[in-house]
Amino acid sequence: MSSLTEIKMIRIVQYLCPQRHAIMAACFDTDNTTPKEAEESILRRLMEMNVATHCGICHANELHFEHGRTKFKTMAEAEPHLLETERLNRWSRWWIDYQKFLASRNN
Ligand SMILES: [Zn+2]
Numbered sequence: 001m002s003s004l005t006e007i008k009m010i011r012i013v014q015y016l017c018p019q020r021h022a023i024m025a026a027c028f029d030t031d032n033t034t035p036k037e038a039e040e041s042i043l044r045r046l047m048e049m050n051v052a053t054h055c056g057i058c059h060a061n062e063l064h065f066e067h068g069r070t071k072f073k074t075m076a077e078a079e080p081h082l083l084e085t086e087r088l089n090r091w092s093r094w095w096i097d098y099q100k101f102l103a104s105r106n107n
Pocket of ligand 1: 017018020057058060
């Protein structure tokens with residue numbers, strides 16, 4: 001029997017630089033995934049995507065995991081918000097890469 005302090009919430013794990021720029025994040029349901037498995041999933045995904053494991057904004061190499069709770073109780077409830085956040089983050093990444101491209105042309 002669960003108490004009010006044990007209300008199930010969808011968790012988020014972020015892989016962050018010291019300035020809290022997120023390299024990657026993932027949400028998970030603790031019924032199906034442990035926090036350690038979520039961290040391993042992020043590291044595996046970064047390797048699969050061949051993404052450098054440093055911050056693309058401030059170039060820090062010291063990255064860490066940070067765990068938290070979302071406001072969502074189910075992954076189905078979280079999914080549209082996660083997809084929108086992913087879309088915005090992909091756009092931000094494109095903009096950062098484009099700024100680097102422009103800067104390289106001016107040198
Ligand atoms: Zn950074």
